[in-house]
Amino acid sequence: MTTHLYLASILHFTQQSNHPEDDYTYIHDGSMVTRNGKIIATGERKNIENQYLDVVIHDFSGQLIVPGFIDSHLHFPQTEMLASFGEQLLDWLEKYTFPTERKFAEPEYAAHIADIFLRQLYRHGTTSAMVYSSVHQCAADALFAAAQRHNMLLIAGKVCMDRHCPTWLQDTPKKAQIESAELIDRWHKKDRLLYAITPRFAPTSSPEQLHLLGELAQQYPDVYIQTHLNENLHEIAWVNSLFPKHNGYLDVYDKFNMLRPKAVFGHCIHMQEHEWQRMAQSGASIAFCPTSNLFLGSGLFDLKTAEKYNIPVALATDVGAGTSFSMLRTLGEAYKVGQLRGDQLQPLHGLYLMTQGAAIAHGLADSIGNLNPGTDADFVVLNPNFDELTTLRFEQHNDVQDIIFALSMLADDRAISATYIAGEPVYQTHTE
Incomplete structure (x- = not known):
């Protein structure tokens, strides 16, 4: 040796x-x-x-x-649509994201972009990431295979959505559960690879799909969960209209057994007090995506309140709404968010959020960070x-x-x- x-x-x-x-x-x-x-x-x-x-x-x-560096929230199929002009979250998904992700039904194309995506991570100093794939099982396979070739610690999952998106991107409740389970069996804990159950966000999953994904989360308690939460005010109003019997956005995931340790929620900008309290009790963590939040005009994350409740926070680029693969530049954007909120983020505190702090949030500090x-x-x-x-x-x-x-x-x-x-x-x- x-x-x-x-x-x-x-x-x-x-x-x-x-x-x-x-x-x-x-x-x-x-x-x-x-x-x-x-x-x-x-x-x-x-x-x-x-x-x-x-x-x-x-x-x-x-x-x-x-x-x-550990990037705790980004989308590998959005690599090629980085820096697309205009729009806020919901229109941005319709105009740019969904048409781009359609291409990932082709295994060869998914493998091609997976290699480019990982090269971009490496050249910017990112060695571990928590990644959303597309709805296509073959795309997740391509990403895991590419990461495995470099012995990378990668957490990733196939996106699940069965409504409120183009029909050519929809799966079904049962298909999402079966394909996710197959991917877990194929990749989770193989070398340094880990799996994340990945409903895109509550509006694109029916109650039936969320129920079956929650069942899967209970069946595999050591896998991760990743999704989006309280990113955009129009999104929140939409969630409330789709799930009127729930006490807010976080409660949707809670009632479907997806609020627990190893669950990572992207954004969490517009949180209610009871949501902060419940997340603190659950052991879940937050991915803070400052570049994306500024780019889409979503709002300013309240890091101080998250830390007041001892909720683990990890920094993330959120490529492709985030406009750079660089975690260093993402740290700079986090500083600007803090300035706008009147809360100064110290540089080494920010570095902690993308190294040791992120590893602790994901339960991986014995290996990385x-x-x-x-x-x-x-x-x-x-x-x-x-x-x-x-x-x-x-x-x-x-x-x-x-x-x-x-x-x-x-x-x-x-x-x-x-x-x-x-x-x-x-x-x-x-x-x-």
Whole structure:
């Protein structure tokens, strides 16, 4: 087994924290050791370097190693419709999303886009993601197969919807349950792959479909659930008209046995007080999608209230309503949302929401989200000085919090020197 030694500054969060901006580990002249896809040591270069002599050395001096980014909500079939002009949520779905997703009935096309989608994640430093596929079972198969080739920790699921969408995108209640169960049996816990039961959102699933998906969730308590919640005011009014006997949007999922740990709800912008309270009791978590929320004009997420109720929150791009695969740029948009709400998001707090905080939200902190010994060697090498402007920016200001903040505003894929999954490079620009 080959041992690898990486020389760089090291930044990560070793444990769960309510104040990650003050509770982090930073080693300026650091090193990290990996073997057989696992991290076996991190520390000061002078302390680590002499302990491991028979190693392959990767010298990233002057750069920064952080845990691989975790994107907790995005749509792989929407890769090609990124940055489509105009519309709010419901019209945007009709005009752009549904026609694009129709193409994924073809297995070869789905496989083609799956490869592009994963390459975009890797070149932006994302090593794990929670992904919506299309309604087609073959598209989910293509995505899982592509991720498996890179030993990626991926959570994904086939979208289920049997109404209020074009007939050529509809499944049926029973078909959604059967095909989801087949995908669970085929992919869940195969290598590092995990499955998420995925009703698109309550309006596109009939009560019968939600009932059968809830049955599936009870049958497989260790699978994930992902869907959308309280994103748009018109959407909420629609849900209330479709489910008049329920006490709000969250109650729909609750009554159909889909509100529990390992359930991740995207957006959660327009929450009622009783919904905050119920979600806190349930053990579910929230995917905060600032870029998408601003792009579609949906609203401003209330991070402070979510944290007041101790609801786990993870940052997410929500591609394709989100306009970038970059989690760093998504962090910048989260900061802007906080500014508009009068709640300042500290840069390392934001980094926590896309690394250790996200891993904790998904129950995966033993595997990803940090650089602790024993975890999988999923990590990113950041080059803060990736162009003339950033080199100028960091000449006088190079505190690690300032570096992360500036990168959240200025970075793109050029800031990523290398992305490693299970100790193997999946993207690399650095010449050693």
